[in-house]
Amino acid sequence: MLSVEAVSKTFGGVQALRSASLTCEAGEILGLIGPNGAGKSTLVNAISGVLKPDSGSVRLAGEEITGRGPEHCARAGVSRTFQTIRLFKDLTVRQNVEVAHITCRAVRPDAARRIGIDQLLQQYELASFAD
Numbered sequence: 001m002l003s004v005e006a007v008s009k010t011f012g013g014v015q016a017l018r019s020a021s022l023t024c025e026a027g028e029i030l031g032l033i034g035p036n037g038a039g040k041s042t043l044v045n046a047i048s049g050v051l052k053p054d055s056g057s058v059r060l061a062g063e064e065i066t067g068r069g070p071e072h073c074a075r076a077g078v079s080r081t082f083q084t085i086r087l088f089k090d091l092t093v094r095q096n097v098e099v100a101h102i103t104c105r106a107v108r109p110d111a112a113r114r115i116g117i118d119q120l121l122q123q124y125e126l127a128s129f130a131d
Contacts, residue, residue: 001025002078007046007056009039016042019056048080049073094130097121 002024009017017039024030032040045051047058052067059065060076073079087096098117121127 001061002047003057003059004043004047005057005059007043007053007058009042009046009051009053017046017053020046021056044080047073048078050080092131093126094121097126 002022004020004022006019006021007017008015008019020039020043022030032043034040042051046053046056049065049068049070049072057064057066058078060073060078063076065073065076065078068076070079088099091099094117097120101117101120118127121130
């Protein structure tokens with residue numbers, strides 16, 4: 001379980017986050033919605049170790065990962081991605097998913113072995129575009 005408790009972050013005099021809290025169970029998909037400037041990216045950066053919060057805590061399966069840095073958080077199983085995607089235009093959808101699956105550090109090696117490409121294509125409704 002991912003647990004974020006009372007995370008706050010300021011930049012100069014701007015309060016980007018004020019006591020943000022959430023929990024996300026294993027296997028749960030959680031959406032973060034809000035207007036521009038609401039602190040969504042700041043919260044994701046604090047959770048993934050890109051930013052150190054001014055206060056509050058981030059825990060993964062009970063382990064304190066607050067401010068530990070993105071490398072530590074990724075090894076623990078928490079990382080972020082950016083909205084800018086770069087697809088290989090000469091590869092099929094299946095091949096692009098395979099490349100992402102192989103190179104994604106967010107997926108632990110033991111989990112990567114259990115997750116098949118066909119399962120990922122089905123999960124994200126890409127199977128009809130696979131080849």
